[in-house]
Ligand code: SF4
């Protein structure tokens with residue numbers, strides 16, 4: 035061999051003297067893995083059966099960008115076998131937290147419980163983040179997004195422009211490209227204006243025989259941009275015999291704060307929701323967007339303090355609307371809808387919550403509807419919460435991949451049950467001037483119940 | 489940033505984005521699904537074409553480093569373990585299906601195409617045919633990897649292994665030349681394509697594969713037979729084969745693995761079952777009834793508690809998912825495992841399974857079993873905790889003894905996972921010195937400088 039090698043040792047061979055394996059679990063304070071139970075790492079047997087399900091691995095083909103590799107990177111840091119380098123951090127940041135790997139993993143690795151606390155700890159320990167004031171994070175992400183009313187107010191001028199047709203003019207002139215960075219990326223994500231309707235009332239009674247009593251969660255971005263879907267959802271719940279309560283003191287689920295590295299802010303929101311929803315009064319807390327539901331179902335895992343048992347109890351009550359209606363026994367709608375549709379699995383619904391069959395079963399009941407399978411349905415569309423704003427290149431690649439798959443089905447409508455996916459797919463449809471409608475499953479079901487045509 | 493000359497040359501030839509050399513990014517390539525041995529490569533390269541592969545081989549030759557090809561890295565025998573001073577070649581970016589020809593029932597693919605990717609593409613075209621090799625890892629493993637290990641799978645029993653379904657390959661040899669063997673059979677020449685298949689990247693790096701597509705059977709039925717004891721189940725297998733029935737697949741899972749599978753997929757296997765056989769028959773619909781009758785009768789004769797047919801396509805898919813993901817599900821039983829891959833004559837199945845249990849007891853290692861039982865291919869999974877070096881040694885010792893026992897039964901040390909580094913020490917046991925010398929001659933003819941995946945398959 036003619037080259038000097040620094041790698042030319044076989045490492046970590048168990049049972050050999052020089053091995054380095056005693057370096058297991060050297061997690062001390064200051065280690066980003068400090069808050070992670072080491073058992074969670076040991077679950078991964080390194081079989082690699084998950085890699086092909088991972089969107090970033092599929093796009094890039096590098097194990098560093100796949101679940102098995104990311105688990106190994108984190109575990110090396112946990113073991114004290116490696117310092118977290120900038121490059122390793124990049125690979126971990128590129129993860130969409132879409133949990134496709136969780137669905138694929140036969141070993142039951144709870145990947146979200148590894149990557150989320152790990153990234154959170156890295157962000158919190160990053161002194162540069164504090165030193166360098168990030169206006170986008172501070173103002174837009176943490177102070178604007180999670181508040182539906184503020185968001186609606188800020189969007190008002192844009193909405194007026196859209197109504198007047200000025201929005202499209204500005205887009206044609208390329209004026210939006212002048213808006214810098216992540217803010218500029220948000221503009222094309224804005225959906226075209228629709229009448230969202232008034233704020234939901236505190237109570238909506240069941241239609242027909244009363245079968246359940248539920249509380250409805252409205253959220254932030256979802257309420258500001260998709261209020262019409264909220265209305266559709268409660269109507270569908272009513273049609274299924276549910277008394278629907280909408281507690282007015284509720285707030286955002288906290289996911290935006292949590293994923294932006296502000297664990298404390300997220301906890302505050304979670305705890306406000308604990309107060310807002312009186313658990314004993316309801317059979318379930320219903321969520322209609324996958325991302326919020328996934329976050330709230332994990333309330334019990336994120337923080338270990340006095341309220342933890344209460345949060346865990348809360349989490350148990352949280353149900354995705356499809357999941358809930360499917361379990362309750364879904365009353366099929368009667369209105370015919372002659373259309374071809376395809377269904378996109380929102381990651382936080384299908385992978386994080388394991389709800390994939392219920393929505394399909396429900397739309398299959400709509401008379402006249404033809405359903406076509408979406409290839410790579412479980413591969414993330416690139417929205418992934420606020421990922422789209424931070425990892426623009428990967429987000430764009432995945433959006434294009436998603437749209438090509440949608441178009442390959444020839445369906446007229448694509449359905450999804452998560453705000454982020456709806457925004458992302460809508461934006462891509464507009465960008466590529468494709469002709470396919472993007473709707474929430476509840477919107478379509480509602481049309482069928484009301485016997486209104488498309 | 490300045491790079492060492494080797495890295496500089498690679499970056500120039502392949503483009504910087506196709507070469508990884510930062511130590512912190514090399515770590516994840518230090519092993520594949522065989523985790524007992526690890527070593528970091530010097531660099532990882534991602535060729536995009538056969539020419540990239542050839543160029544990399546020439547650069548490696550100049551710098552005296554070797555090349556270890558890798559697809560999905562699901563090898564259970566360490567086939568992708570980096571060698572001393574080696575480049576790891578990830579074929580994941582050569583993942584295009586180049587052609588599907590339904591008239592001739594062939595397809596041409598790059599090596600990084602996933603096995604399931606081809607099947608899905610054929611399904612989408614409603615092609616009415618499929619690529620028959622279906623290793624349990626088919627959702628993740630690549631066709632290049634299937635070729636390298638001559639992979640099998642549950643349906644091997646009726647349809648044969650990878651070599652029966654590959655018409656030809658394009659490959660880069662150890663001197664950097666690109667050759668093509670097949671796809672048109674030339675009876676006057678050696679079957680060099682056949683030689684490449686199963687050579688674990690030691691003779692050439694496959695850059696293109698012509699595969700044969702098999703017509704889908706008109707009909708199929710899948711059953712699960714529940715037994716109280718492993719012995720009854722294995723006796724059933726032996727008798728089905730002896731009766732001259734060739735099911736499409738005949739698979740076995742023992743009680744230990746069933747626990748993990750049930751935890752993963754909640755299929756509904758009874759918790760107290762001693763073993764389950766997964767049996768599939770396929771072919772013309774009219775022919776299935778008599779086969780089914782015979783099989784059910786044999787199961788019953790061997791005290792099967794019940795024999796249930798998967799009533800829907802979904803149930804059948806879930807049944808197969810249980811079987812195929814069984815090995816991965818062992819993470820639920822212990823932090824690490826060694827998976828052996830031995831073969832015995834099918835009549836010896838009850839004997840080997842009995843011996844495996846004894847060996848586990850002797851070494852105090854928990855062993856659970858899955859098996860392509862119809863082929864006599866056993867996959868005992870030896871569970872250990874990697875944090876306990878002493879237990880690891882016991883697991884290794886038990887694994888060796890299992891393979892010893894396979895040889896003693898007149899079987900072989902590998903069926904489908906390849907030799908890799910895991911079975912290297914057994915090669916001299918299975919082959920005579922003359923056999924091994926012949927293997928080495930072949931190796932030298934294809935790879936005179938020994939640049940291709942050295943230290944695998946053929947003991948030095
Ligand atoms: S996460 Fe699961 S599927 Fe992926 S390598 Fe680990 S054990 Fe295997």
Ligand code: SF4
Nearest residue numbers: 088129130132133135
């Ligand atoms: S969460 Fe999604 S992007 Fe992240 S590793 Fe898993 S599959 Fe890949």
